[in-house]
Amino acid sequence: MAAQLTAKFPEVKVDWMKERRLKVSTSAMHVKEVGLFARSTLGFDHISTVSGVDWIAKNELEVVYFVGSTTPGQEDFILAISERIARDNPVVPTMVEVWKGAEYHERETHEMFGINFQGHPDQSHLFLPEDWNELPPLRKDYVSPGR
Amino acid sequence: MTLEAEYSPDADRIMSVSLGPQHPGAGHFRIKLWLDGDYVVRSEPDAGYVHRGEEKMSEYRNYIQNVPHLERPVILDSSNILFAYALGVDELMNNKVPQRAQYLRVIMSEANRIISHMYFLAIQGLFLGHTTMITWCMGDRDFWIDLAERIGGARVTFAYIIPGGVRNDIPPSAIEKGLNTCDWFDKRMDEYEKIFFRNPMVHQRSDGIGVLSREDAIAYGATGTVARASGVSVDVRKDEPYSAYEDFEFKTPVMTQGDVYARAYVALLDMRESVKIIRQALKKLPQGPVRLKLGPQPRVPAGEVYSRTEAARGEMSYYIISDGSPRPYRLKIGVPSAKNLRVLPLLLRNVHVADIPPIYWGLNYWPVEADR
Amino acid sequence: MVVAQQQKSGAFQVLVGKIDDVLQYAIGDPMRYLANWGRLYSLWPVHLETACCSVEIGAAAGSRFDMERFGALEAFGSLRQCDLLIVMGTVTRKLAPRLKLVYDQMAEPKWVIAMGACSITGGLYFDSYNVLRGIDDIIPVDVYVPGCPPRAEAFLQGLVLLQEKIRRAPSLSGR
Numbered sequence A: 001m002a003a004q005l006t007a008k009f010p011e012v013k014v015d016w017m018k019e020r021r022l023k024v025s026t027s028a029m030h031v032k033e034v035g036l037f038a039r040s041t042l043g044f045d046h047i048s049t050v051s052g053v054d055w056i057a058k059n060e061l062e063v064v065y066f067v068g069s070t071t072p073g074q075e076d077f078i079l080a081i082s083e084r085i086a087r088d089n090p091v092v093p094t095m096v097e098v099w100k101g102a103e104y105h106e107r108e109t110h111e112m113f114g115i116n117f118q119g120h121p122d123q124s125h126l127f128l129p130e131d132w133n134e135l136p137p138l139r140k141d142y143v144s145p146g147r
Numbered sequence B: 001m002t003l004e005a006e007y008s009p010d011a012d013r014i015m016s017v018s019l020g021p022q023h024p025g026a027g028h029f030r031i032k033l034w035l036d037g038d039y040v041v042r043s044e045p046d047a048g049y050v051h052r053g054e055e056k057m058s059e060y061r062n063y064i065q066n067v068p069h070l071e072r073p074v075i076l077d078s079s080n081i082l083f084a085y086a087l088g089v090d091e092l093m094n095n096k097v098p099q100r101a102q103y104l105r106v107i108m109s110e111a112n113r114i115i116s117h118m119y120f121l122a123i124q125g126l127f128l129g130h131t132t133m134i135t136w137c138m139g140d141r142d143f144w145i146d147l148a149e150r151i152g153g154a155r156v157t158f159a160y161i162i163p164g165g166v167r168n169d170i171p172p173s174a175i176e177k178g179l180n181t182c183d184w185f186d187k188r189m190d191e192y193e194k195i196f197f198r199n200p201m202v203h204q205r206s207d208g209i210g211v212l213s214r215e216d217a218i219a220y221g222a223t224g225t226v227a228r229a230s231g232v233s234v235d236v237r238k239d240e241p242y243s244a245y246e247d248f249e250f251k252t253p254v255m256t257q258g259d260v261y262a263r264a265y266v267a268l269l270d271m272r273e274s275v276k277i278i279r280q281a282l283k284k285l286p287q288g289p290v291r292l293k294l295g296p297q298p299r300v301p302a303g304e305v306y307s308r309t310e311a312a313r314g315e316m317s318y319y320i321i322s323d324g325s326p327r328p329y330r331l332k333i334g335v336p337s338a339k340n341l342r343v344l345p346l347l348l349r350n351v352h353v354a355d356i357p358p359i360y361w362g363l364n365y366w367p368v369e370a371d372r
Numbered sequence C: 001m002v003v004a005q006q007q008k009s010g011a012f013q014v015l016v017g018k019i020d021d022v023l024q025y026a027i028g029d030p031m032r033y034l035a036n037w038g039r040l041y042s043l044w045p046v047h048l049e050t051a052c053c054s055v056e057i058g059a060a061a062g063s064r065f066d067m068e069r070f071g072a073l074e075a076f077g078s079l080r081q082c083d084l085l086i087v088m089g090t091v092t093r094k095l096a097p098r099l100k101l102v103y104d105q106m107a108e109p110k111w112v113i114a115m116g117a118c119s120i121t122g123g124l125y126f127d128s129y130n131v132l133r134g135i136d137d138i139i140p141v142d143v144y145v146p147g148c149p150p151r152a153e154a155f156l157q158g159l160v161l162l163q164e165k166i167r168r169a170p171s172l173s174g175r
């Protein structure tokens, strides 16, 4: 699996979080191609969740897509596709066309981290109140009131 | 607006209605509906009424302090949400959890699955106009709560499964009580089948309502009972056996209709398997310690982990990043309700208004869990 | 002239006051008691679930605890007919305006039970960015039921306390 990916996309970095958990680090430019390849060729058709991470020391934001598979024999395999972008202008392409289920997960990541998903159908607030006008709450420089 | 483009000839016939947050059919949750007469033409879920910022809060607390608040989102199923967390932290810390603790974790998580499914069936009975189901299920659920209370010491929030094992050993009296409850519940489930699942009224109200096809279930990332009712055999307990699940014999119930009826029936079949697992686990319970001594502020090496378990509603997953400090750097809770939420607007299309509550509740959607 | 009138009306007022006292004693108190007694065993709660404490309400309404025997229905119906608002747990920033709206729409007399640590002080979520620290900032509360979640029995006790409060209400309006 890892070999297949690196053969197709020489620029990606793969490492194993553990057995059967493969993390693929790529850039915002290639993430969609990697996603399409993972879905159609490698059989990762079932989106599990999408997470953002704020690496404030490196001034970067990370988006990680966790995808599983319903293909027999690789249900236990989780592929994590990650991309990193600069913190000041976080724009990444949306993966809704690849996995339709990513829509609400991306919407959540947008409101929690302020990451813009280009081409996303609707990025209004899902969990936060409509009138939220502070920093996105899961950014590290947002300090919770009461703390 | 897309709606007007779609329905332009009679655009003014479309009426928009909001269902919830104060509505008997939708607690802590609102569904925006666009109706044409009695038909729903489009719908949009509006979540977030219970968003409490769990993920931010966990960055302020250490790994042990995180236990109590992490089980609150899904209080119906509190052991399973902690199970995934405990697995993740154990993996980060390289804990060798004792075998007895593994068994107790399984027992508690399966008992919780039953407690959660009973609540689901009770309310589903209410929404389908079957009052016997709510009184029976709510009453019988309490017997399982009694058992869980004897093991975990609380009615719903046990904080029983913790990193490094379980909080306390099982009292000897609970083993016999557990076996008795299993025997009694097996008979009870036959009665549910007779009175509810073979009831023509229930069939009429739920057959072919809110059908989710197999392809859509996969594409939209549905998990748990929703996916299994649509013929997708996803079950983390089987796919990636964690804890002691390899030691037990059980099946993954799968149905193919994908309608409201199938989603309720899969829950019943799930409970049958859970009873089987609990019985095996209670009989084979090994001896030994039940937890490792970690101390109040365990040292967790830097690293990242993605752990998952099969909760009552589907795949519960945690993405934990540790930077070596006492608190998690990032903790993402991937809850099954949030995964199933995308399915709701798909199903609430071209259905009657009267079918909204069973379809909504049929997803086994728990808003507190989805909002976190 | 003016003084005489004042004297007269003064005497009249004293008379009115006496009659009022007598009437109050003979009719008012029993009336108040009767009206409040009628209210107390037919409480209609609003179905507004705010967070996880609603699970214990479900259990309290279920067949083991059966809150109907205390004269409170498991709520269904319009909130215009309801007179009891049970705040079942956390109130978030998004829900707070809706909670106020629901409370304002209910007809008088109305009572509020704050159930769970969250609705009393914010509970576990004292440092969350989206949670209100106690609902008494926005609506008046009659009975507090502490716990996280309160057991079904604790909730029922809160209900009984509220009934006791209604029984002793000093006025006909029930408050």
Ligand code: SF4
Residues within 6 Å of the ligand: B072, B075, C051, C052, C053, C088, C089, C090, C115, C116, C117, C118, C119, C123, C124, C147, C148, C149, C150
């Ligand atoms: S008091 Fe506890 S159980 Fe009740 S809403 Fe708050 S966290 Fe949930």
